[in-house]
Amino acid sequence: MQFSHIGIPTKDAKNWDGFYEPGKIHYTDxxxxxxGIEWIQCEADSPMPEMFQNIPHLAFQVDSIEDALEGKEILVETFSPAEGVRVAFINHNGAPVEFMEIKA
Incomplete structure (x- = not known):
């Protein structure tokens, strides 16, 4: 497991680098x-959990998302925001943590 970035929810306008339609999430690269800051902003009708929308998250790159999730409280099930990338979020003591698996 290697630290990747911190994601910070914001209500401020940013120069967004992308939009993840299923989660209705705007994000910076x-x-x-x-x-290594990723700014995120969810639209009002986003299906993402309140914890994700309101609390900053730490993100770690992992070799296996299944291994990283084992025994953890899953906040957001595994999804693929881009080709070769799988992501999931857990609830770690009241804070969201992201696991990212990147396959070249």
């Missing part, structure tokens, strides 16, 4: 930020 954390790779473009010198400190």
């Amino acid at each position: 954390f790779n473009k930020d010198e400190f």
Whole structure:
């Protein structure tokens, strides 16, 4: 497991790099930020959990998303926001944590 980025919910307008339609999430590219910050903003009718929409999350790159999720309280089931990328979120002591599996 390797630290990847921090995701911070915001109500402020940003120069969004993308939009994930199923979750109705606007986001910036954390790779473009010198400190690895991903800004996120959910639309009013987003199906994402309140915890995800309102509390910053830490993200870790993992070799196997199934192994990382084992025994954890799943907040958001595994989904694929881009080709070769699988993501899931857990509830870790009241805070969201993201696991990212990237296959080239």
